[in-house]
Amino acid sequence: MTLAIEMKHIEKSYGDFHALKNVSLSLEAGKKLVVCGPSGSGKSTLIRCINGLESFDEGDVLIWGERLEPKKMQKLRSEMGMVFQQFNLFPHLTVLENLTLAPIWVQNTPKASAEARAKEMLERVKMIDHVHKFPSQLSGGQQQRIAIARALCMNPKIMLFDEPTSALDPEMIKEVLDVMLELAVTGMTMVCVTHEMGFARQAADRIIFMDAGEIIEEGTPEEFFSHPKTDRAQLFLSQILHQA
Amino acid sequence: MSELRVLKRVKKIDRAAWFGQTTLQKVINGVLILLLLACLVPVFKWAVIDAQIRGSERCVTEGACWVFIKVRLLTFAFGFYETHELWRPVFVLSMWTLALVTIFRASYNFTLKILPFFITLLPLLSWGLLDGRWFGLPYIETAKWGGLLLSLMITLVSLSMAFPLGLLLALGRMSRLPLIKAGSVAFIELWRGVPLIAVLFMSSVMLPLVLPPGTEVDKLIRVFVGVSLFTSAYLAEVIRSGLNGVPKGQGEAASALGLGARQRLFLVVLPQALQAVIPSLVNSCISLFKDTSLVVVVGMFDLLGTVQQANTDPYWLGYSTEGYMFAGLIYWGVCFALSRFSLQLEKVRNV
Ligand SMILES: Nc1ncnc2c1ncn2[C@@H]1O[C@H](COP(=O)(O)OP(=O)(O)OP(=O)(O)O)[C@@H](O)[C@H]1O
Ligand SMILES: [Mg+2]
Numbered sequence A: 001m002t003l004a005i006e007m008k009h010i011e012k013s014y015g016d017f018h019a020l021k022n023v024s025l026s027l028e029a030g031k032k033l034v035v036c037g038p039s040g041s042g043k044s045t046l047i048r049c050i051n052g053l054e055s056f057d058e059g060d061v062l063i064w065g066e067r068l069e070p071k072k073m074q075k076l077r078s079e080m081g082m083v084f085q086q087f088n089l090f091p092h093l094t095v096l097e098n099l100t101l102a103p104i105w106v107q108n109t110p111k112a113s114a115e116a117r118a119k120e121m122l123e124r125v126k127m128i129d130h131v132h133k134f135p136s137q138l139s140g141g142q143q144q145r146i147a148i149a150r151a152l153c154m155n156p157k158i159m160l161f162d163e164p165t166s167a168l169d170p171e172m173i174k175e176v177l178d179v180m181l182e183l184a185v186t187g188m189t190m191v192c193v194t195h196e197m198g199f200a201r202q203a204a205d206r207i208i209f210m211d212a213g214e215i216i217e218e219g220t221p222e223e224f225f226s227h228p229k230t231d232r233a234q235l236f237l238s239q240i241l242h243q244a
Numbered sequence B: 001m002s003e004l005r006v007l008k009r010v011k012k013i014d015r016a017a018w019f020g021q022t023t024l025q026k027v028i029n030g031v032l033i034l035l036l037l038a039c040l041v042p043v044f045k046w047a048v049i050d051a052q053i054r055g056s057e058r059c060v061t062e063g064a065c066w067v068f069i070k071v072r073l074l075t076f077a078f079g080f081y082e083t084h085e086l087w088r089p090v091f092v093l094s095m096w097t098l099a100l101v102t103i104f105r106a107s108y109n110f111t112l113k114i115l116p117f118f119i120t121l122l123p124l125l126s127w128g129l130l131d132g133r134w135f136g137l138p139y140i141e142t143a144k145w146g147g148l149l150l151s152l153m154i155t156l157v158s159l160s161m162a163f164p165l166g167l168l169l170a171l172g173r174m175s176r177l178p179l180i181k182a183g184s185v186a187f188i189e190l191w192r193g194v195p196l197i198a199v200l201f202m203s204s205v206m207l208p209l210v211l212p213p214g215t216e217v218d219k220l221i222r223v224f225v226g227v228s229l230f231t232s233a234y235l236a237e238v239i240r241s242g243l244n245g246v247p248k249g250q251g252e253a254a255s256a257l258g259l260g261a262r263q264r265l266f267l268v269v270l271p272q273a274l275q276a277v278i279p280s281l282v283n284s285c286i287s288l289f290k291d292t293s294l295v296v297v298v299g300m301f302d303l304l305g306t307v308q309q310a311n312t313d314p315y316w317l318g319y320s321t322e323g324y325m326f327a328g329l330i331y332w333g334v335c336f337a338l339s340r341f342s343l344q345l346e347k348v349r350n351v
Helices: A043-050 A070-078 A095-105 A111-124 A140-152 A170-184 A197-203 A221-226 A231-243 B002-019 B023-049 B067-078 B087-105 B108-131 B147-173 B178-192 B196-210 B219-245 B248-256 B261-276 B278-298 B303-311 B320-349
Strands: A003-014 A017-028 A032-036 A058-063 A080-083 A158-162 A189-193 A206-211 A214-219
Touching (some): A017 A214, A032 A197, A043 A189, A080 B248, A170 A189, B108 B147, B147 B178, B147 B219, B196 B219, B196 B278, B219 B278
Parallel strands (some): A032 A189, A158 A189
């Protein structure tokens, strides 16, 4: 099977702080990986290394077998979608313009077909009624669904999610998770940093658990939730299950 | 429609504010209003009731003699520009007005697209038309340009040159390359530390000494360059503050979509940065417009210059109050229009 993402012995430091320690992982095409772990454990750093938003000191990242290096960065990024915790929609553009900006400027798609595709994606995330609004006129959950649609407009083969629901009110979490679940069944390769264990159980093929910059546990959701191997993971699970 | 509603609401609030006051507050405010009227009434009497505007000779009334302004109006507006060629400055100023109105009306993104054309084409076109030689029109030397035309030309042309330069300087100052960064910082700090009047002196007196003899650069062009460099340093700092204010996530989202560095800047970061600093940008424009009156020191006659010169006309001696009042009104009018313009821009953009 082809490997969509491969990380080999990644080391990353912020000054004296060792943020990623010898992180290796690989993900086959079409598989879903969930990343969890306590705050500050390096989950965001890890996922941002995959599309080069964060540089690393040592090791290699390969996307579809191609090394992520400055020359290929832009092309590889345009084939990977990323969804952020804070949505990061462009506030000066309408929903439609948010969705067509990259297709028009990066892929040179004609405006008309970019708009057609944008509307298709808006249907998919059930936001078609809001085409001409500005992001500030939408709720958090709606903004996040637009952000997902924006990423999908580039026709990515990989989607990266960095805590897409943790800035949302509980009632909005479901609408975003539903969109993500629907996306999962289409065969998209996905990496999700999330604490939504329901989503993990339902969609993930594999879970990795991080602590202090290291991957300390890796397995299927079944294994991880019922028989966490390390004390750290047990503690973490009991804490988040307690919350829920 | 909506503005009317706002106005009505404001009035309602005003009334509420008046009736909600304590007696002491009412007394104090009443006295203040009376004092204000006491000051304004004589001014009003002088400027309107006793004033004279008919005729073309010295006035006999004791009020304001607006005849003086009337007979000099063309000079105040255009300086000593040939009277039968006045369509040229009128055309140029209409062009700029039209451009401003377009910017005002157009959507924000369209504005950003046309702005580069405006700031390159309009100055060149203005120069060509006013000077005349490029278009085969009668040549009119810059020494004859004056009045409000000159003030506006210096402001608009210098701004057109200063804006792109200021943008480059702002980016330079934020650059990671130490040489570019140091160069930008040095340039900005140097020009911000010098008073405009010194810049004007330098450009008109010192520059010819430095340039190889024989090279002749028009005095007005030297003023344009001096004022542009001076203004660009201020604009650079305004733009930089705007760029700093755009959240990091915006650039990251653009990167993640595959946009290149330049696209990131021009499509995502800069539009937001500029939008955020519209009030400060307009503020810089207003001070620049008022500062153009300093060109008198290098022997040019802008609005204030022509007024001052008219004041010394022996036939019209004694009417300098009218002259200064008129100049003040025009300056105030232009600045007020600009600040309204900026308010509107902010409102339109902040959806
Ligand atoms: N730009 C930076 N400079 C210095 N330290 C940083 C920087 N970014 C992250 N760190 C540190 O690296 C560590 C890992 O950060 P990261 O954002 O990856 O954590 P996380 O697992 O995503 O946490 P959270 O769940 O809170 O988002 C944290 O301790 C953080 O303080
Ligand atoms: Mg994080």
